[in-house]
Amino acid sequence: MDGIYVLETKDGYRVTYSHRYEDLVSFDSNAKILIDGKVAKQIFTGCFCYDKLEDALADAHVIARNHTETDDGIRIVSHAKDKTFNELIKHGKNN
Numbered sequence: 001m002d003g004i005y006v007l008e009t010k011d012g013y014r015v016t017y018s019h020r021y022e023d024l025v026s027f028d029s030n031a032k033i034l035i036d037g038k039v040a041k042q043i044f045t046g047c048f049c050y051d052k053l054e055d056a057l058a059d060a061h062v063i064a065r066n067h068t069e070t071d072d073g074i075r076i077v078s079h080a081k082d083k084t085f086n087e088l089i090k091h092g093k094n095n
Helices: 037-044 055-064 085-091
Strands: 003-009 012-018 025-027 033-035 072-080
Touching: 003 037, 003 055, 003 085, 012 037, 012 072, 033 037, 033 072, 037 085, 055 072
Parallel strands: 003 072
Antiparallel strands: 003 012, 025 033
């Protein structure tokens, strides 16, 4: 599935277009959503970190103009909001 994804972490919001949502998001045995830090590192490193969701969404809408047909459109991935980006990519998953 492709889309424009906004990753919410404790230190801000990062925006990117990607085909790797299925690699980024998974479920544990209790159906808790997990974010794979290795994949997050690959697709969000180098992305600007916004302080406000509104600013990240404005960037997402600019990116969306270049990708008019996506499976997911713009999606906020907020399942790692209790970790900083560096914590997420260091520990592998948000558990």
